[in-house]
Amino acid sequence: xxxxxxxxxxxxxxxxxxxxxxxxxxxxxxxxxxxxxxxxxxxxxxxxxxxxxxxxxxxxxxxxxxxxxxxxxxxxxxxxxxxxxxxxxxxxxxxxxxxxxxxxxxxxxxxxxxxxxxxxxxxxxxxxxxxxxxxxxxxxxxxxxxxxxxxxxxxxxxxxxxxxxxxxxxxxxxxxxxxxxxxxxxxxxxxxxxxxxxxxxxxxxxxxxxxxxxxxxxxxxxxxxxxxxxxxxxxxxxxxxxxxxxxxxxxxxxxxxxxxxxxxxxxxxxxxxxxxxxxxxxxxxxxxxxxxxxxxxxxxxxxxxxxxxxxxxxxxxxxxxxxxxxxxxxxxxxxxxxxxxxxxxxxxxxxxxxxxxxxxxxxxxxxxxxxxxxxxxxxxxxxxxxxxxxxxxxxxxxxx
Amino acid sequence: xxxxxxxxxxxxxxxxxxxxxxxxxxxxxxxxxxxxxxxxxxxxxxxxxxxxxxxxxxxxxxxxxxxxxxxxxxxxxxxxxxxxxxxxxxxxxxxxxxxxxxxxxxxxxxxxxxxxxxxxxxxxxxxxxxxxxxxxxxxxxxxxxxxxxxxxxxxxxxxxxxxxxxxxxxxxxxxxxxxxxxxxxxxxxxxxxxxxxxxxxxxxxxxxxxxxxxxxxxxxxxxxxxxxxxxxxxxxxxxxxxxxxxxxxxxxxxxxxxxxxxxxxxxxxxxxxxxxxxxxxxxxxxxxxxxxxxxxxx
Numbered sequence: 001x002x003x004x005x006x007x008x009x010x011x012x013x014x015x016x017x018x019x020x021x022x023x024x025x026x027x028x029x030x031x032x033x034x035x036x037x038x039x040x041x042x043x044x045x046x047x048x049x050x051x052x053x054x055x056x057x058x059x060x061x062x063x064x065x066x067x068x069x070x071x072x073x074x075x076x077x078x079x080x081x082x083x084x085x086x087x088x089x090x091x092x093x094x095x096x097x098x099x100x101x102x103x104x105x106x107x108x109x110x111x112x113x114x115x116x117x118x119x120x121x122x123x124x125x126x127x128x129x130x131x132x133x134x135x136x137x138x139x140x141x142x143x144x145x146x147x148x149x150x151x152x153x154x155x156x157x158x159x160x161x162x163x164x165x166x167x168x169x170x171x172x173x174x175x176x177x178x179x180x181x182x183x184x185x186x187x188x189x190x191x192x193x194x195x196x197x198x199x200x201x202x203x204x205x206x207x208x209x210x211x212x213x214x215x216x217x218x219x220x221x222x223x224x225x226x227x228x229x230x231x232x233x234x235x236x237x238x239x240x241x242x243x244x245x246x247x248x249x250x251x252x253x254x255x256x257x258x259x260x261x262x263x264x265x266x267x268x269x270x271x272x273x274x275x276x277x278x279x280x281x282x283x284x285x286x287x288x289x290x291x292x293x294x295x296x297x298x299x300x301x302x303x304x305x306x307x308x309x310x311x312x313x314x315x316x317x318x319x320x321x322x323x324x325x326x327x328x329x330x331x332x333x334x335x336x337x338x339x340x341x342x343x344x345x346x347x348x349x350x351x352x353x354x355x356x357x358x359x360x361x362x363x364x365x366x367x368x369x370x371x372x373x374x375x376x377x378x379x380x381x382x383x384x385x386x387x388x389x390x391x392x393x394x395x396x397x398x399x400x
Numbered sequence: 401x402x403x404x405x406x407x408x409x410x411x412x413x414x415x416x417x418x419x420x421x422x423x424x425x426x427x428x429x430x431x432x433x434x435x436x437x438x439x440x441x442x443x444x445x446x447x448x449x450x451x452x453x454x455x456x457x458x459x460x461x462x463x464x465x466x467x468x469x470x471x472x473x474x475x476x477x478x479x480x481x482x483x484x485x486x487x488x489x490x491x492x493x494x495x496x497x498x499x500x501x502x503x504x505x506x507x508x509x510x511x512x513x514x515x516x517x518x519x520x521x522x523x524x525x526x527x528x529x530x531x532x533x534x535x536x537x538x539x540x541x542x543x544x545x546x547x548x549x550x551x552x553x554x555x556x557x558x559x560x561x562x563x564x565x566x567x568x569x570x571x572x573x574x575x576x577x578x579x580x581x582x583x584x585x586x587x588x589x590x591x592x593x594x595x596x597x598x599x600x601x602x603x604x605x606x607x608x609x610x611x612x613x614x615x616x617x618x619x620x621x622x623x624x625x626x627x628x629x630x631x632x633x634x635x636x637x638x639x640x641x642x643x644x645x646x647x648x649x650x651x652x653x654x655x656x657x658x659x660x661x662x663x664x665x666x667x668x669x670x671x672x673x674x675x676x677x678x679x680x681x682x683x684x685x686x687x688x689x690x691x692x693x694x695x696x697x698x
Contacts, residue, residue, distance in 0.1 A: 053590050073593040080594040086587035090609045099605075100595035147595070157594075 002064030002154040002187060003029045004050060009059035011045050011211075019045040021211040022059070030185040032178075034202035036192055038234070042211040043191045047157050050189060051080050064154060074103075079148035080157040084164060085140045087132040087147075093119075094128040097146045118146045121180070138169045142176075149180065155187040162197065174200060195235055199223070207231050229387040232282050232380055238318060240380070241354035245281040252379065254281055255323040256303045262377045268391050269381060279390065282380035285318065288356030290364060294373035305372045307364050308353070319356045319364045321372070448673070455666035462662050476667035486668055488640035489648030493672070496561045496644055497626040503562065504569040504622045505615055511570070512577030513603060517586075527578065534571035542635045549636055556638045564636070565626045572625075573618035580614030581607065620683055624676055645672045 004027040011020040020042040027033045035043040048054040049061060052073035060067050068076055079100070087096050095102075097118060098111040119125045122142040132140055141161065148156050161177070162170045178201055181188050192198055198205050199219040207214040207222065207230070215227040226232035232240050246253045247269060250261050261269070289295070291302045305321035312318075356372055364370045381390045454462065456472040464470055480486050511530075515523055545564060546555070554560035584607055592602035608615070633647040640648070649668045652661040 051590075051594050053593065072598075073590075074596040074598060078594060080591065082587050082591060084585070084587055086585065086591035088588060088591070088606055090612075099592070103596040103601065147591075151595075 003027060003031075003062075004155060004187060004189065005060075005062040006046070007060040007062065009046075009049065009061055010057045011042070011049060011054060012057040019211055020049070023211075023213050025206060025213060025216060027187060027189060029187055032181050032188045032190065032201060032203045034190050034192060034198045034205040035208060036195060036198040036205055036234075037208035037214075039193060040210075041208040043193075043208050044159055045211075046208070047080075047159055047189055047191045050076075050155070051078055051157050052076050077151075077154045078157060079151050079153040079155075081144045081148050081159065081161040083160040085132075085144040087140055087143055089132055092129050092131055093124060093135070093143050093146075096132065096143055097150045099147070100151045114150050114152075115146075118150045121149070122146050122176070137165055138173065141165060141169075141173060145177070145180070149184065153186070155189065156181070158188065158190045160192055160194075161190075163192070163194065177201060195237060199235070205235075207234060209234075225389075225392050226282075226380065227389055227392060229280060229282070229382045229389075232382070232389070236284055238285050238355050238357070240282045240284050243281045243283070243323070243354070245279055245381075247277050247279055247381070252279075252281065252381070256305070256374075257301075259301045259374070259376055259379070261379075262299050264377065265379060265381070265391055278384055280382040280384050280387075282382060283354075283374065284378065285355045285357040287375040287378040288319075288358065289373045289375075290358040290362035291371040291373040293359040293362060299376050300373045301376050302371055302373050304369050305356070307366055307368055307370050309366050310364055312360070314360065316360055317358050317362060317364060319358050319362075319370070319372075320353060321356060321370075322353055451666050451669055451673075454662055455670050458663050476663040477671070480664050480667045480671065483652075483664070485640045485643075485648055485651070486645070489643050489645045490672075492558065492640075492642055492648075493627060493644040493646075496558055496565065496642075497623050499558070499562050500565040500569055500626040501619050501623045503566055504573045505619050507566070508570050508573035508618060509577050509581075509608065509611070509615065512574045513581050513607065515574070516578045516581035527575070530571045530574055532571075534568055538568070538631050542631055545632070546635050555636060556642045558642055560636050561629075561633060561642065561644065564632050565629060569622040569625055573622055576618045576621075577611060577614050580611040584610050616683060620679055623679070627672070627676060 006023045006025040009020060009023045010018060012018050023042075023046060025033075035046060037043050045054055049056055050063070052068070052071060056069050061069055063076060063078070088099065091099065094115055097115045101111045101114065115128070116125070119128055122145060124139065124142055124146060127135060127139060127143075132143065135143065141164070144161065158177075162173050165173060174197060177190075181201075190197070190201060199222075202219060204216055205219050205222050206216045209230050215222060215231045217225070217227075222231060222235050226235060229242070233242070243255050245255070247261075250266050251258045252261055253259075294300055294302075305319075305323070307319050307321050309320040310317055311320075358364055358372070362370075379391070382388065383390055453467075453469055455476050456469040456474070457464065458471075458473055458475050461470055514520070515527060520526075541564065549555040549557075549560045554563070588606050588610070589602045592606045593599070597605065627644075628646060629644070630646040630650075633644045634650065637643040637647060643651075645668070649665055649672075652665050652668065
């Protein structure tokens, strides 16, 4: 058990490409830390640097307070679960799980005891003498986990361990991983591009993009209080809607109309600017509602929206609506976010299109105008020049 | 062959399986195809049959051209094994061929692993050069080697044969092993490294066992090459101290000065062919798989 610390770590490839740029991150002892981001953001590289499978170009990586930059993987006492499991095909499940202990020359009885113990936890007892080729995907995944926990290492590293499983199994295994980590209390670094895993598993989540750490926070914080447009758009499904807008005094002009600002928002905005200012407005789909179902006791604002498409999810309906985009929303951050996420995930600003999540009892229909309600307290405002949030309550977490 | 083919197929209890089989078999093989196959088999195997035929004959029978030996006898085999030159040659052959195989696999797997894994400039060029070596005609190096070995004392020694055999065996084994190593996922080695293995342990305990089919192929081909080699064996040895079987057979004399040693030559040839035939029959699937790996899977 140990804490892991990145101190200004850079990964530069021989061709000059920087996969990880000046990353500073402290992972506390027994913490479950998620590294999340679009593909190619450097999250896997960061993980492989902890494992010692990638060299560190500059900066220090500490495990348990000790700088391990030049330590070989075998001397770091860290277990890793690979995306494709990387089970040794020529060994039985038992030998796979006991391989590390055998290399360490642990006594036979101890290897047997610990493998049996891990197999029991993971319900693999009846498969111990089989070869990985004869196991199902879920079983292989559990063997990979077992191989890690048998060692009782300082930390677990998991590189998208659930991404090869089908959706149902993934949900099951997510719970297994979560329970296991809570029971063992071993520092865990978990790389994923799946934001559901990020939100449900982690004590804290580190969002990365293009090698740069964007925000490190608890899942709740990350969701409620994203530090910039990228985090706001990346976390949450369906993704946050972005609109071009402007702030003038105590109102915020949106394509849907002028919305009065709630006091709290106004106060935090005043710190940033005075007078009229162009901004990017972000509203999560769940902060919309059919006006008929608007929650009582919440400050809100209503408007008419032409519904273009509805998607019924059973418990809720996603209503896609168009709005007149009076000004072209322009932000480098937003454009890149759309590229990273694929335009389908992020409602494009130029198309004047947004998604609202409304109650399943709502009678919204495509092609009709519906009165929608908007929770004005939940509006996010971003600075179009740098993408930073202007409504963020605090900027406490040490992120470059 | 033909009789086997025309025998009725065993009826399977599951009709679906039977249906599948006939589907994948395609159109029925015509009779003339089987006839050609039989002809080719006879053409290829007849000389070997004739070798056995001769090996079972002695004296005047050797002049007979009957399809079956008139008075079959194992006397030739007996005399071959009583010949100290032959038993010494068997020992020499075994030592030289096995040493060549072990060394070729050890050195070859290191070399192949480097070529398969390291980010190396000019990997293709290196591999091409390695392969080129195997195309050199042996006769071109036989004379210079004879001179060199005589000068440095390697003439008529096991080592004097093992070294040139290695130069011809390595290119092929490197080539075969590279294609096998390339197919082993890098993740497996990384998993071993994280599990606490050194690079060498990861190679020995994870990579090598997985490349076992490739090692078997390369090993068998190397062994066969070294076992059968004649030109260098004749050139670089002078006595039963190091002479291998193919060379030793060439020096066979009959029971008397005047007798042509056809009978014992044939018996000795049969004796050294049998282990190879067994080896190849046992591993033929492996050998074919090894030779085509990489070519098909890319």
